[in-house]
Amino acid sequence: MENLKEHTEHSHSYGLYVMVWLALITLTGLTAVIAGINFGKLSVVVALVIAVIKSYLVLTEFMHLKSEPRAFKTFIFVALFFLLVSFTLLFSDYSFIIGK
Amino acid sequence: MSGETLALSQNEHNVNYLDYQGKHKGIWGWLLSTDHKRIGILYMITVLSFFAVGVTLGFLIRLELLTPQGTIVGPQAYNEFFTVHGIIMIFIVVIPVIPSVFGNFFLPIMLGAKDVAFPRLNLLSWYLYIIGGAMILLSLVLPGGAADTGWTFYIPYSVRTGTNMIFTLAAVFIIGFSSILTGLNFLTTIHRMRAPGMGWFKMPLFAWSLYATSWIQVIVTPIVGITLLMVIVERVFHVGIFDPTLGGDPLLFQHMFWMYSHPAVYIIIVPAMGVISEVVPVFSQRTIFGYKFIAYSSLGIAIFGSLVWAHHMFATGMSNTAEFVFSLLTFLVAIPSAIKVFNWTATLYKGSIKLEPPLLYALAFIFLFSIGGLTGIIQGALNVDLYLTDTYFIVGHIHYVVFGGTGFGLFAALHYWLPKMFGRMYNKKVAKVAFWITFVGFNILYFPFLILGWLGMPRRSYHYLPQYQVYHVIATVGSWILVTGLLIMFINLLVSIIKGKKVTEENIWGGETLEWKVATPPTVENFEEIPQVVEGPYEYKQNEYELEEEVK
Amino acid sequence: MSSAESTQAAVIAEPHIEEHAHRDDVRSRMGMWLFLFSELLLFGGLFLMYSVYRYMHQTDFSIASKEMNTFLGTLNTVILLTSSLTMALAINAMQRGKKGLSIFLQIFTILCGAAFMVNKFIEWSHEFAKGNYPGSAILASKPKGQILYFGLYYSMVGLHGIHVLVGMTIIAFMLVFTIRGKITPDNYVKLEAAGLYWHLVDIIWIFLFPLFYLIT
Numbered sequence: 001m002e003n004l005k006e007h008t009e010h011s012h013s014y015g016l017y018v019m020v021w022l023a024l025i026t027l028t029g030l031t032a033v034i035a036g037i038n039f040g041k042l043s044v045v046v047a048l049v050i051a052v053i054k055s056y057l058v059l060t061e062f063m064h065l066k067s068e069p070r071a072f073k074t075f076i077f078v079a080l081f082f083l084l085v086s087f088t089l090l091f092s093d094y095s096f097i098i099g100k
Numbered sequence: 101m102s103g104e105t106l107a108l109s110q111n112e113h114n115v116n117y118l119d120y121q122g123k124h125k126g127i128w129g130w131l132l133s134t135d136h137k138r139i140g141i142l143y144m145i146t147v148l149s150f151f152a153v154g155v156t157l158g159f160l161i162r163l164e165l166l167t168p169q170g171t172i173v174g175p176q177a178y179n180e181f182f183t184v185h186g187i188i189m190i191f192i193v194v195i196p197v198i199p200s201v202f203g204n205f206f207l208p209i210m211l212g213a214k215d216v217a218f219p220r221l222n223l224l225s226w227y228l229y230i231i232g233g234a235m236i237l238l239s240l241v242l243p244g245g246a247a248d249t250g251w252t253f254y255i256p257y258s259v260r261t262g263t264n265m266i267f268t269l270a271a272v273f274i275i276g277f278s279s280i281l282t283g284l285n286f287l288t289t290i291h292r293m294r295a296p297g298m299g300w301f302k303m304p305l306f307a308w309s310l311y312a313t314s315w316i317q318v319i320v321t322p323i324v325g326i327t328l329l330m331v332i333v334e335r336v337f338h339v340g341i342f343d344p345t346l347g348g349d350p351l352l353f354q355h356m357f358w359m360y361s362h363p364a365v366y367i368i369i370v371p372a373m374g375v376i377s378e379v380v381p382v383f384s385q386r387t388i389f390g391y392k393f394i395a396y397s398s399l400g401i402a403i404f405g406s407l408v409w410a411h412h413m414f415a416t417g418m419s420n421t422a423e424f425v426f427s428l429l430t431f432l433v434a435i436p437s438a439i440k441v442f443n444w445t446a447t448l449y450k451g452s453i454k455l456e457p458p459l460l461y462a463l464a465f466i467f468l469f470s471i472g473g474l475t476g477i478i479q480g481a482l483n484v485d486l487y488l489t490d491t492y493f494i495v496g497h498i499h500y501v502v503f504g505g506t507g508f509g510l511f512a513a514l515h516y517w518l519p520k521m522f523g524r525m526y527n528k529k530v531a532k533v534a535f536w537i538t539f540v541g542f543n544i545l546y547f548p549f550l551i552l553g554w555l556g557m558p559r560r561s562y563h564y565l566p567q568y569q570v571y572h573v574i575a576t577v578g579s580w581i582l583v584t585g586l587l588i589m590f591i592n593l594l595v596s597i598i599k600g601k602k603v604t605e606e607n608i609w610g611g612e613t614l615e616w617k618v619a620t621p622p623t624v625e626n627f628e629e630i631p632q633v634v635e636g637p638y639e640y641k642q643n644e645y646e647l648e649e650e651v652k
Numbered sequence: 653m654s655s656a657e658s659t660q661a662a663v664i665a666e667p668h669i670e671e672h673a674h675r676d677d678v679r680s681r682m683g684m685w686l687f688l689f690s691e692l693l694l695f696g697g698l699f700l701m702y703s704v705y706r707y708m709h710q711t712d713f714s715i716a717s718k719e720m721n722t723f724l725g726t727l728n729t730v731i732l733l734t735s736s737l738t739m740a741l742a743i744n745a746m747q748r749g750k751k752g753l754s755i756f757l758q759i760f761t762i763l764c765g766a767a768f769m770v771n772k773f774i775e776w777s778h779e780f781a782k783g784n785y786p787g788s789a790i791l792a793s794k795p796k797g798q799i800l801y802f803g804l805y806y807s808m809v810g811l812h813g814i815h816v817l818v819g820m821t822i823i824a825f826m827l828v829f830t831i832r833g834k835i836t837p838d839n840y841v842k843l844e845a846a847g848l849y850w851h852l853v854d855i856i857w858i859f860l861f862p863l864f865y866l867i868t
Contacts, residue, residue, distance in 0.1 A: 014741060021737040028729045028861075032722065035866035047862035055855045062740040063851045069678060071291060072685055079689040082319050083696045085407060087703065089425065090355055093410065094704055096419030217679050284686035292679040322690045326697035330807065339786045339803030340796070341701060346803070347796025352704055356697060 020061045027054050114628065116523070116621045134219035137622060140205030141521070142226050147201060148590075150192045150233055155586065157185035162545070162579035165572045168564050175562040179248035180263070182560055184240060186251025191272050192233050194506045195364060198371035199317075200229070200282060202513050203310045205521060207286060209615040209622060210304045212295025212631045217288035221281055228278035235271035239264040250560060252361070255342045255353045259334050266335055269328045276325045279367075283317030286310050295614075297633035304613045304637040305394050309374025312398035316363045316370075320406060324360030327353065351416055358409035366405035368502055369469070370398055372509025373440055376462045379512050380444045382611045383459035384451025387638045390443040397436035404433040414482055415489040423482055430480035437473055441466060456609070457531040461512035464539050468504025472497060475550060490560075493553025499546045511538070511589065516609070518593060523621040525603050526596030534592060538585030544578030613637045677841045684845040688852045691815075695856050698808050702863065705800045712797020717867040719784055721775055725865040728771045729857065735764030736854040739823070739847045749837040751830065758827045761850065765820040772813055776806075805864055812860060815853045822846045 031050040039046055060066045065073065117137045124132045130142060161181050164171045173181065204222065208215055216222050240246045247268040249258045258265055290311050294303065303311075330341055331353075340346030342353050381388045388394065410418060410426040418426075444466055453459070475497040479485045488494065519525045548571040553559075557568050564572070607616040612635075618626055706713045742757035783790030784802050791799055826846045829835045835843050 014744065017737055017740050017744065021733060024733045024736075025730060028726065028733065031862055031866065032726050035722075035862070035868060038868050043866075043868045044862075047866055048859075051859050051862055054858045058736060058851050058855050058858070062736055062854075063848055068681070068685075072682065075685060075689060078315070079319060079692055082406060083693065083700075086323075086359060086696075087700060089407060089410070089422070090700060090704065091707075092425050093351075093355070093418045093422035094707060096421045097417075218683055221683070280687075280690045284683055284690070287686055288679055288683045291682060292676055318686055318690050319693060322692075322694035323697040323700075326694045330698075330701070333807055337786045337806070339807055340799045341705075341803045341807065346792075347705075347709075347800045349704065349708070352701060356701065359697075 016061070020057050024054055024057060114619075114623045114625075116619060117624050118522070118621055120624045132223070134215070134223050135624065136204050136208050136216050136219065136222060137521075139222050139226055140201050140203075143196070143200040143204060143229070146226075146230055146233065147193055147197045150188055151197075153237070154185055154188040154193055155583065157181050157188070159579055159583055161185060162576045164562075165564070166576045168566050168569055168572075170562070176245070176248065178562045179250075179560075180240070180246040183247045183250055184236065187236055187247065187268065187272065188233075189502070190251055190364070190368075191275050192229075192236065194368045194502055194510075196229065196275075196279060196282070197510055198375060198506065198513060199286065199310055199313055200225075202306075202375070202517060203282075203286060203371065206517065206615050207289060207307060207310055208293070209618060209626050210307050210613055210637075211290065211293055212298060212614055212627065212633060213289065213293040214625050214627065214630075216285050217293060218285050222285055225278045225281040225285070228274050228281070232271040232273075232275035232278065235267055235274070239267045239271070242267070252357060253328065253331060254357075255331065255334075255348070255350050256344055258331055259343055266332050269332050273325050273328050273332075276321045276328075279317050280321050280325075283314035283321070286314040287318065290314075295630050295633050301392060301395065302633055302636050303395075305377035305388065305391070305398075306371075306374035306613075308395040309370045309377070309398050312402040313367050313370045316367050316402050316406065320360045320363045323356060324364075327356040327360070351413065351418075354413050354416065355410065358412045360409075362409040362412065363402075363406045365501065366401050368506045369509075370401055372465065372506040372513075373398070375509045375513045375516070376444060376465050377440070378611070378613065379458045379462040379516050380447050381451075381638045381640065382516075382609050383454045383456055383462075384448050385454075385610065385640050386447055386451035387636075387640050388443065389446035389449075390439070391636070391638065393439050394443050397439045400436035400439075401433065404429060404436065408433055411480055411485070414485045427480055427482050431477065434473060434477050434480075437469075441470060441473075456515075457526075457528055457535060458512050458516035458609070460532065460535045461508050461515060464535070465505060465508040465512060468500055468508060468542070472500030472502075472504055475500060488553055490558055491553035492549045492557045492559055495559050496546050496549030496553060499549065504542065504546070511535075514593060517615075518596070519600075519603050519608050520615060520620055520622075522597045522600075523603055524596050524600035525608075526592050526600055530588065530592040534585050534589035536585075538582060538589060541578050541581030541583070541585050545575050545582050546578070548572075548575045548578070612639060675839070675841075677844075680841045681844060681848070684848050688848060691852055692856075695808070695811070698804070698811070699859070699863075702804050702808065705797070705804060706863075709795075709797025709800060712795050713801050714867045716794075716798040716801035717864060719779065719782065720865045721778065722865050724771050724775050725861055728768050729861050731764050731768050731771070732854050732857050735761045735768070736851050738764065739850045743840065743843055743847050746830070746835065746837060746840045746843055754843075755827065755830055758823055758830065762820050762823050762827070765816050765823075768816055769813065772809070808860060809864070812853070812856055815856070819846075819850045819853050822849060 027050050031047055034046055034050075035043070037043075059076070065076070117135055120129075120135075122129055122133065130138055133139065160172065161178070164173055164178055164181070204216070242264055245263045247253075247258075247265055248261060248263050249265070253265075253269065258269075290303070290307060330339075333339055334342040334348070338346065340348050342348045342350070344350055377388060377394055408426060408429045410422055411430045414423055414427070444462075475493065479488055479494065479497065515526070515531060552568055552571045552575075555568065555571075557564060557571075603620055606618065606620055608620065609616070614631065614633075614637075615622075617631070738757045738761045742754045742761065745751075745754040745757060779785060779802075785791060786799075786803055786806060791802060823846055826835065826843050829842060
């Protein structure tokens, strides 16, 4: 019962995958082009935002996170949240000692 | 748990798991078995063997410190001794012991499942574990000598020392990998394999504690894995990341190391807390007080425990902001631990207490862990920590938490579950004698550490000032008492496994969780039919005391 | 325990009653996802180290990244994204029972991985020729930030490369399973797991690419 449901949910059309792929390639081009423009400190933010969008597409479409049970989404949230908090705490040290 | 005993018909799957003859015969029936119970036993044999090695090293360290100058070994050997003692005890013994032995054996049974989610992966974890453990032991005898950096592997020394660092680091990496696999196995088991009717809040608290622990294992172990891997890379390729002469930042290593190794303390302690949460209600025949609080506090410890790592670095010149934040978080993590302690005590209150060996060890846990926890809080205060950092105070603190906590939790678990696992009862009188010797020896050994630290004795020091000797002598004598107690305890348990009094009753202690509703020892498939769970895990009938109160 | 909870629990748990008759694919995928998280955090540790060193040496990182061949880097990104597409399509084809197409797509995915590695080899050879490798005298004479940049570059990209090789091996095994009929339209969870791994390798590259090639 459960299985059947999942099988159908995972069957996207080939077209959808190709669309996602096109979007990914476009974003890659975009990030390469934008790198030529100097946004100053924002450059890294722009590059990372594009990378996050690309990963989101891969996660939800290619990896079918969309149709997985909710627990899976919670999991990935936990993993990313931990990384984010670790990053913040790490920089609560470094951002105050560098430059002094 | 409708209390129905499962009617067991006599087919081949109903033989107990110890007698079962599967595809492989003899020793291979164990080494290639994917049965979670047999893997649990494999872990038990190996972990306890490593424990014996660790205890021996600790015993030798104490012997060495009997006099202020050299006593039995030279300074280099001493450095290797305390390093390998630390590595074995932390990475090979206390981190895996309770999840790998009792988690493996009892988690599926407690959840009403026939095995863990990935039985073959489970066996692989054990092989990775013994490969890593064997590598550590090999590093002791190989030319070049064992690691001498302390179990924390601080750079730059770990990059420079000529000892077998790569070997040791690789071993810890492999053991970490084994730990991740066990963690993901348990998480999947808990998510997908609970018996019908067993909602999240009908799970035994031991399962909850394993759930929280497994999360820490899966999330933070890779961080130390990659960090140690980078130390290897640094030694081999000189990439500069951990070499100050090439621009590397030694403090970044400390950040990365403690990002795992502090949560590791909670990997160590939370399963032991789970054991205590099982033992206390059984031996006071009373529903656990504040079930949900204990369950959530496990998760709370897992979350906050992952965010306090830099309190190991208060003396390194971190930014004031970081010191403030980490100190605050350190105080916060004490809250969920304290919740548990209060709940256990509240469970005992008005219970009909049976002072059996498992409860004795559990009570010792609560007592010793409280000392360990409170000494930890003391060091969470910034100004005090500057004085106490890297003294014997921290050594005392870690032993109270890790040995007094997880060690005694392990002993409680052994005395609680071993009769179930082997169908034989140990000599309770001897067990109680062993308990008191161990408990007294423990305190004589480790309490002087706290005083020594307060007096300023630095840790990991081979020589010390003569005025400290009296405390060192007391501690060393304590180590002899402790080892005597441990010997009596383990010989008693070993004898019981071989020729103890046979037990066949299912419910040995009067517990209400599912493992007390299956055969003793359990059958190969645990359950003939997967049980239907209707009650919570601690629904005890009112005990005599409460009944009396009602009559009045 | 409220009754609402227990009914809910019963509903959730219902599909597992017949453990043997009913294969639990969600379980297999959950195990794989959890494994991927630990992989993610393995790289996460490296990204943390990267962020600290880049923060400490912003100009040096920028100068050092000019040494990178952005064209090859972009090409490799496109190759890896394409391989992710073909992997996803291979699973989709298997779901629809098109075994031949699935085999073709799996082979294509492996070839993409190989092309990625060849590109990497060319790039690394260039860097080595220029003396930009750990331990070289030329690199040692540069500022510390640049040494760290290359140290991180080789470590992170190298570890990623190892993952590409592992991924290719895994997919090669899946290919054999598919040909031998062990992966079928009814039971393809192994292929899905391999796909998940491959996509993770892709995601990591999505971050490595701008962080090493596109620093302004």
